[in-house]
Amino acid sequence: MAERVPTAQALARQVRFHLSFTLSSLTVSLRVANPSHYLPMSVELSERPAPPAPREITTQPRRSDQIFRIIVTIGGMASLVILGLIALFLSIKGLHILTEEKLGFITGSAWEVITDDTGTIAESKFGIGAMLVGTFLSAMIAILVGVPISVLSALYLTFYANGRVKKFLISVIDLMAAFPSLLFGFWGFFVFMSSAEYWAKLINKYLGFIPFFDVPTPIFERSPFIAGLVLAIMIIPIVTSISREIFDQTPLDRIQAAYALGATRLAMIKAVVIPFGRGGIIGGAMLGLGRAMGETVAVYTVLNVVYQINWQILFGAGGNVASLILLKFGEAGPYEVDALMAAGLILFLLTLIVNAVADLLINRFGGKGR
């Protein structure tokens, strides 16, 4: 399943695969098994004729195959090249900001450009610490809320919904995936906020002793909590359809084995479907996390961008890296644009790290149920 999610890693892996194939296609050499393994332990080697050295096994690929390999390699390389060029562009533009601000770019929270009367920059300070925290918090809330809902709806669609209901729901969820994020933002701001604010107040009232749920002043609007919930709704379609696809592939013989042992549907799902689909769920969740971290417009609409690190998720202050870039881009001078590029570079690296972690998790936990 992991391979079917087009992450940057997966693409890079494919490209690497194609590359190594192209390079070695003329002389593909394989070492056959060590011949000494075939000899029983008790037989002394001297009693038998020495085994021959392993042969070099080669193949001459046909022209059509070679040409197709080149075309496929170009296709595979194209996305990697584009990705690399974007990273290069961001680095060239943004790296000098990073070297000037040093670690303060990540830990600091001030974002100020002070110009004198002539318009030249007198003083500037760039830090995206608050935005990173906001990105992390809203994305986490999105995952914690969105993934369970997605998994449940995928289970419903695969094992409970029948015929027409199933078809209808699947098309609705696909439509949701294609829904413009600005509309989610509008809906979140105008419709959803008032209910979510009420929930936030409840959580604060009863769980306020936990630092996360405390607020310095009772402002519950436009908080990371509400932004996270809107993001959760946005990632549900993608996580649902990926989970549904993997659940659909659960081997029928295992499902039948469970039922034949007197399993209820719930017991069958716990014993067979979840172990089989774990890798796919994690893959889908990570894809959702990527989307939640990179989401710009919806967060910009809902969240109150404040340049101060705020860990209190119910308090109306935050922002994420992408929404900062959107907010500042229009009015920024060339120097500030470079700083925004640097922020973009950090976001890019963060996404890469998330993808790498996803791969690791899938390899660690995904394979066991297969």
Place this chain on the structure above:
Amino acid sequence: MTTSHAKPASLSSVASARTMSQPGTTLLGTGLETRGVHAWFGKKHVLSDISLDFAAGTVTALIGPSGCGKSTFIRTLNRMHEFIPTAAMAGEVLLDGKDVYAPGTDVTKIRLRVGMVFQKPNPFPSMTIGQNVLSGLKLAQIKKSNTDELLESCLTRAGLWNEVKDRLDEHGGALSGGQQQRLCIARSLAVEPQVLLMDEPCSALDPGSTFRIEETIAELAKSMTIVIVTHNMQQAARVSDYTAFFLSDGGPGEMIEAAPTSKIFSSPQDKRTEDYVTGRFG
């Protein structure tokens, strides 16, 4: 749908007479009977009017060429048939005299009493060997205190204990095909079924593993009723007390003849049975 009730095959009286004299048959119940079972896939009528008794503590082999409805029939016995979309059935399947298709029946309880072993070994790959054997308890939410004892007895009865006793914590996928199939048998024994259905359990196995499974069947027949579908006529002759011959002439599969195995193979009543068991077709 039409249902025609025919008289059950006449072998029931012979079978019960045999089992009555066996010790320890009280757990066996009074056996499994079918009355006029038909089956459909969509509009296609695949099985017609099967009435057959499986007396407690006997081994019955179902033989016949491919596509004659043997597997469909065996799957109606523990209600696995209904998992195939568009599948339908008519008639009655009586377990201890009670219709398993009666309204209000908890199907999971039926499947606990009528276990099944499939053609392809299908252990749960996410579980260890030990967990696989006991998986039925977890799946059916049965509480058992002495699971170690149960684990050993199930694996012993399935003829696998000596091979796996030192590696119960390994995953089932590491076993050979024949061992996996015996693991699946052990797994179905753990929930203590009265009846064990085996759908071509040896068709994916080598002769050595087949031999081990046949030994296992002979051992199990002391304590449960076994129904086995097989394409291998020697196997049917070796393991079963009774044999039923199924055939389809292009229409729905029908039961041509059912009798004690020795009779089917030595003096069958029907010409078609004789042609089949002597290898003239199929």
